Amino acid sequence: MEKMRVAIVGFGNVAREALAAVEAASDMEAAGIVLRDPKKAAALQSETKLPVVCDVNELGEVDAAILAIASRAIPEVAPHYLAKGINTVDSFDIHGEAVMDLRKKLDAAGKAGGSVAVICAGWDPGTDSVVRAILEGIAPKGITYTNFGPGMSMGHTVAVKNIPGVRDALSLTLPKGTGLHKRHVYVELAPGADFEAVRKTILEDPYFVHDETYVYPTEDVKQLIDLGHGVLMERKGVSGRSHNQRITFSMTLMNPAATAQVMVSSARAGKKQRPGCYTMLEIPPLDYLEGERESLLRRLV
Amino acid sequence: MEKMRVAIVGFGNVAREALAAVEAASDMEAAGIVLRDPKKAAALQSETKLPVVCDVNELGEVDAAILAIASRAIPEVAPHYLAKGINTVDSFDIHGEAVMDLRKKLDAAGKAGGSVAVICAGWDPGTDSVVRAILEGIAPKGITYTNFGPGMSMGHTVAVKNIPGVRDALSLTLPKGTGLHKRHVYVELAPGADFEAVRKTILEDPYFVHDETYVYPTEDVKQLIDLGHGVLMERKGVSGRSHNQRITFSMTLMNPAATAQVMVSSARAGKKQRPGCYTMLEIPPLDYLEGERESLLRRLV
Numbered sequence: 273m274e275k276m277r278v279a280i281v282g283f284g285n286v287a288r289e290a291l292a293a294v295e296a297a298s299d300m301e302a303a304g305i306v307l308r309d310p311k312k313a314a315a316l317q318s319e320t321k322l323p324v325v326c327d328v329n330e331l332g333e334v335d336a337a338i339l340a341i342a343s344r345a346i347p348e349v350a351p352h353y354l355a356k357g358i359n360t361v362d363s364f365d366i367h368g369e370a371v372m373d374l375r376k377k378l379d380a381a382g383k384a385g386g387s388v389a390v391i392c393a394g395w396d397p398g399t400d401s402v403v404r405a406i407l408e409g410i411a412p413k414g415i416t417y418t419n420f421g422p423g424m425s426m427g428h429t430v431a432v433k434n435i436p437g438v439r440d441a442l443s444l445t446l447p448k449g450t451g452l453h454k455r456h457v458y459v460e461l462a463p464g465a466d467f468e469a470v471r472k473t474i475l476e477d478p479y480f481v482h483d484e485t486y487v488y489p490t491e492d493v494k495q496l497i498d499l500g501h502g503v504l505m506e507r508k509g510v511s512g513r514s515h516n517q518r519i520t521f522s523m524t525l526m527n528p529a530a531t532a533q534v535m536v537s538s539a540r541a542g543k544k545q546r547p548g549c550y551t552m553l554e555i556p557p558l559d560y561l562e563g564e565r566e567s568l569l570r571r572l573v
Numbered sequence: 574m575e576k577m578r579v580a581i582v583g584f585g586n587v588a589r590e591a592l593a594a595v596e597a598a599s600d601m602e603a604a605g606i607v608l609r610d611p612k613k614a615a616a617l618q619s620e621t622k623l624p625v626v627c628d629v630n631e632l633g634e635v636d637a638a639i640l641a642i643a644s645r646a647i648p649e650v651a652p653h654y655l656a657k658g659i660n661t662v663d664s665f666d667i668h669g670e671a672v673m674d675l676r677k678k679l680d681a682a683g684k685a686g687g688s689v690a691v692i693c694a695g696w697d698p699g700t701d702s703v704v705r706a707i708l709e710g711i712a713p714k715g716i717t718y719t720n721f722g723p724g725m726s727m728g729h730t731v732a733v734k735n736i737p738g739v740r741d742a743l744s745l746t747l748p749k750g751t752g753l754h755k756r757h758v759y760v761e762l763a764p765g766a767d768f769e770a771v772r773k774t775i776l777e778d779p780y781f782v783h784d785e786t787y788v789y790p791t792e793d794v795k796q797l798i799d800l801g802h803g804v805l806m807e808r809k810g811v812s813g814r815s816h817n818q819r820i821t822f823s824m825t826l827m828n829p830a831a832t833a834q835v836m837v838s839s840a841r842a843g844k845k846q847r848p849g850c851y852t853m854l855e856i857p858p859l860d861y862l863e864g865e866r867e868s869l870l871r872r873l874v
Contacts, residue, residue, distance in 0.1 A: 289812070289814070290813070292813035293812065295813075296813055296814065369871070371871070372867060372870065372871060375870070397874045399707050401873050402703075402707055404873045405861065405862060406700050406858055406861075408861075408873075409835060409858070410700055410824075413597070511827065511830040511831045512594035512596075513590070513597065514590065514827035514831075516827075520824075523819065523820045524818075524819045525711075525818050526815035529812040529813050529814070529815030530815075530818060534710060536813070537713070551859075551870060553857065553859040554857045556855045556857055557854050558706055558855055560706065560710035561706060561709055561710065569854065570670070570673060572709075573672050573698045573854065
């Protein structure tokens, strides 16, 4: 069987782990790394034997691109790949209406390009979204609480890093229980930046505006970083006429590795879908897995 | 929107809960109950306003049949419905090759009849199977342990009840940890039956032959029955190059209600698939849920 050729776009934490996940999969090979900035590409090329390019066209045939870049860049970057017939996977993590807008845009781009976009494919949104649906299939009436942390939120950290006056940042998510969270944000200021102005911008950011948020100045963010994270989902609900059905799902994870692995598994699943855009809720779970269909079913059913 | 008309086949514990789940769903209505035995059908008819019939043809238009009957009867009964263009759902719970045989047979029957069979649609096999796949999508290398109980196993109990000399029975599953189980079987003997002969038959039955099994005689099985059950699935695995990713999924449930609810949710999903046979691993998770697609995505992604 021919291996899927997968390009990694970006080279942050998630991208590095995505490369490791592609290399660990026997049905895939890494086509190369795409970095928009020629200086960064040249610097990275000196560290790796894989081609590091500024445009995916330089990598020859590519089946899928793992877009390990900031969520806010996805709506502009993904259509560029889909138009070339290259499937995309992202871990877009802005919940709500933004997901619907992205899905509509990439669905049109995928159908026009004969390609597949899998969106919101991380662990949350992503596999947690799938679990939430499964919980409702078992007990349709009731409430699901999703409790995150303690751990670094990559989306929130990137959001803070993009704020003017911030040199480096870390946003920690801490569970308060019953789906409520607080956030602890550690910021290393750029020279001359005003802490109070930065703090105010953070508190008003859509990523933070709904949560109890504490902002702390710190000298060296790097010393605080641990990439572990976790989640606890709890549902108490009703199956038919039977109440108090209790279901929990919990994980403790190396966060970027889990996100990256789900993206890589989703690249495999994307290949099996018809052109268009899919959330993980719209993909048969078997499609994520490596191996022959019947032998997977024998093992997993 | 027109409501799905759902027939319930059988009227044991799962069937009664399936009827409650259909009645709780605003997109479905119960078409009636099918019991093969005319005497049992007549007796039940005096208790309910729903039509109780011996042949599904008497119920008018039916979209789907919930086959709440013994697993061993499914391969013969399901094709009868599929040939009429009626979708089927079963909770066939004999793992391994028997699933593959059933899938092949019902796939042909469904394609010939323009209908859809969803098989192995309970909580295990069923939603647990889906969770096992999701766990491998997050951490492809590693081991998943599925620990059941304590609780009554319906499949094992039915298997014991079918053994000659058994008047009534209860089979309890108890977890030993790391995916190992013991079984406690309580049997109420028929007059003149030999306990040792019954015990030997149980221990040699394919349902029990792989497990540590204890068989106890008892005077009145009914006094021991509690329909609660549970499961704990644990995976420790590797995402890309990151080890010790820990994931757990656990439930404590009214067992027949959960099985029945998953069957009813699967009837909804079956309607959205092309003709053929599907395990739950082969169905997009969103398809199980009631409601408009985009509003479900807004809430769950």
